[in-house]
Amino acid sequence: MKIEPVIKGQVAKTCHPIGCQKAVEDQIAYVRKAKQIKEGPKKVLVLGSSSGFGLASRISLAFGGARADTIGVAFERGPSETGVGTAGWYNSIYFREAAEKEGLIAKNFIGDAFSPAMRQGVVDYIKTEFGGSVDLVVYSLATGIRPDPQTGERIRSSLKTIGEPLTGYTVNLEEDRLQESVLDAATEQEVADTVRVMGGEDWAEWIEFLSGEGVLAHGCQTVAYSYIGSEITHKIYHEGTLGRAKVHLHGTADVLDAKLKEIGGQAHVAVCKALVTKASVFIPAFSPYILALFRVMKELGLHEGCIEQMQRLFADRLYNGEELVPVDEQRLIRIDDWELRDDVQEKVQVILKELDQNNFQSVSDYEGYKKDFLALNGFGLDGVDYEKEVYVDDLSIKMP
Numbered sequence: 001m002k003i004e005p006v007i008k009g010q011v012a013k014t015c016h017p018i019g020c021q022k023a024v025e026d027q028i029a030y031v032r033k034a035k036q037i038k039e040g041p042k043k044v045l046v047l048g049s050s051s052g053f054g055l056a057s058r059i060s061l062a063f064g065g066a067r068a069d070t071i072g073v074a075f076e077r078g079p080s081e082t083g084v085g086t087a088g089w090y091n092s093i094y095f096r097e098a099a100e101k102e103g104l105i106a107k108n109f110i111g112d113a114f115s116p117a118m119r120q121g122v123v124d125y126i127k128t129e130f131g132g133s134v135d136l137v138v139y140s141l142a143t144g145i146r147p148d149p150q151t152g153e154r155i156r157s158s159l160k161t162i163g164e165p166l167t168g169y170t171v172n173l174e175e176d177r178l179q180e181s182v183l184d185a186a187t188e189q190e191v192a193d194t195v196r197v198m199g200g201e202d203w204a205e206w207i208e209f210l211s212g213e214g215v216l217a218h219g220c221q222t223v224a225y226s227y228i229g230s231e232i233t234h235k236i237y238h239e240g241t242l243g244r245a246k247v248h249l250h251g252t253a254d255v256l257d258a259k260l261k262e263i264g265g266q267a268h269v270a271v272c273k274a275l276v277t278k279a280s281v282f283i284p285a286f287s288p289y290i291l292a293l294f295r296v297m298k299e300l301g302l303h304e305g306c307i308e309q310m311q312r313l314f315a316d317r318l319y320n321g322e323e324l325v326p327v328d329e330q331r332l333i334r335i336d337d338w339e340l341r342d343d344v345q346e347k348v349q350v351i352l353k354e355l356d357q358n359n360f361q362s363v364s365d366y367e368g369y370k371k372d373f374l375a376l377n378g379f380g381l382d383g384v385d386y387e388k389e390v391y392v393d394d395l396s397i398k399m400p
């Protein structure tokens with residue numbers, strides 16, 4: 001069958017497997033030529049490995065100088081009667097194929113990272129087939145829902161403000177328009193639930209479990225990803241429910257750092273740049289900022305995607321051959337440094353003053369935003385023949 005992009009609201013309902021393969025290959029090609037990781041990890045567990053920053057981390061660590069064997073955990077759907085499946089499913093297949101060609105181990109676990117069975121499965125694999133330990137754990141899950149580890153009850157996160165509600169524009173990718181959206185103020189319960197879903201609790205549980213099972217190597221590091229952003233987005237993000245969850249994540253890094261010190265290791269949070277990912281397109285009222293930011297950063301030659309960010313994180317910061325990892329006064333690794341440059345933010349402000357529902361396509365980088373969104377799902381990539389039939393049955397047998 002031929003596969004066309006189908007978008008409903010902010011969700012892509014189809015993906016193109018061969019396009020996903022091309023996107024993975026393009027990222028591999030980028031990290032091969034980029035500044036290389038020095039003395040990097042050799043055995044890596046990536047939680048949330050199938051798209052966005054997690055996939056980029058995995059690619060960077062395998063092909064960007066470290067030649068790491070990787071285990072990836074992700075929640076994805078394969079092909080069925082109802083559809084072709086999700087992009088992350090194919091990203092995981094094609095990453096594994098490329099890594100194996102290179103002589104690297106790339107094991108995919110597809111399922112719920114919050115479940116005890118998944119944790120046990122990963123540990124058993126590390127013990128029996130992965131050399132017994134890992135020397136880096138990347139935590140890159142993004143989800144709106146998590147089961148309570150005690151009761152099994154589902155906890156949901158909320159994308160809301162804290163205090164006053166706020167109105168702003170959100171991109172409707174299906175109709176190529178900006179629609180007004182209201183971010184309601186969260187209740188205390190919603191704040192607490194968002195912290196439980198997107199804060200550091202699950203990261204800490206993973207590290208505790210891996211440590212208890214004795215599968216963290218001496219000197220093991222762990223890193224999770226965060227966003228802070230500038231004044232412009234603080235009310236939406238940093239001072240909202242998500243920001244509260246991230247503050248919890250930052251605190252968790254310090255707790256885990258103290259724990260990992262016992263085995264000569266470290267825990268960090270890397271604060272990343274705002275980018276188009278499956279998760280970020282859902283944040284209400286955030287899109288005008290990204291649209292303006294993309295335009296400015298591209299004009300200034302500073303734009304990065306997930307892969308550029310992750311390669312810079314590992315090559316320049318975490319594994320740069322130096323004794324110390326460069327961090328700010330809160331011990332955070334800042335790879336959002338270019339986004340937050342004064343000249344960038346000033347230019348973004350100017351665009352945002354002008355931007356409205358009628359002119360957003362011309363004053364901002366909507367084209368680039370939409371292109372990135374389509375590319376996340378394997379569409380619009382150079383060198384892919386989208387007219388060619390895709391035989392999904394042949395592809396699905398290659399999992400996990």
Ligand code: NAI
Pocket residue numbers: 047048049050051052053054073074075076088111112113114140141142143225226227271272273274275276277278279280
């Ligand atoms: P994404 O949606 O591209 O990737 C999320 C990953 O988590 C996928 O691999 C997905 O399969 C996996 N996942 C979700 N639920 C799961 C579950 N229950 N079990 C197993 N795997 C599961 O998201 P993105 O944007 O790469 O986010 C990763 C982290 O980066 C998040 O902590 C996010 O807050 C952070 N971040 C994102 C920024 C952005 O602009 N996109 C900016 C700065 C930080």
